[in-house]
Amino acid sequence: MKKIIAATAGVIALGFASSAMAASMVGTWTWNGYQITCAEGGANGLSCKVDSGPSNVGMEMVESKMSMKDGAHVGRIKHPADGKSYNAQMKFDGDDKVVMTGVTDDGAKASGTFMRKK
Numbered sequence: 001m002k003k004i005i006a007a008t009a010g011v012i013a014l015g016f017a018s019s020a021m022a023a024s025m026v027g028t029w030t031w032n033g034y035q036i037t038c039a040e041g042g043a044n045g046l047s048c049k050v051d052s053g054p055s056n057v058g059m060e061m062v063e064s065k066m067s068m069k070d071g072a073h074v075g076r077i078k079h080p081a082d083g084k085s086y087n088a089q090m091k092f093d094g095d096d097k098v099v100m101t102g103v104t105d106d107g108a109k110a111s112g113t114f115m116r117k118k
Helices: 002-025
Strands: 027-031 034-040 046-052 067-069 072-078 085-092 097-103 109-116
Antiparallel strands (some): 027 034, 027 109, 072 085, 085 097, 097 109
């Protein structure tokens, strides 16, 4: 019974972390000439699409539900420039800046800072 309660609490906490992440990401973000709009919803609870930029306009970036690990939101994110899937980690630096780092399954690394557009 204790294990069931603990597992249920963990699932609820994960759901809260995912919904909190979605709520905090809602809005329009910029990165290196790209504009990305994020909204709650979609298959993974958060949808971020490339609105404008040099490539991949219209691409959905969020490929998995986000979870919390070591103070960061983690999940599979497509890179707006190359379209590759990264195991990404996102950390907020205030309300209007997100620092993202990631690595592909074949070991390629990328990082960047996304700024909220006001």
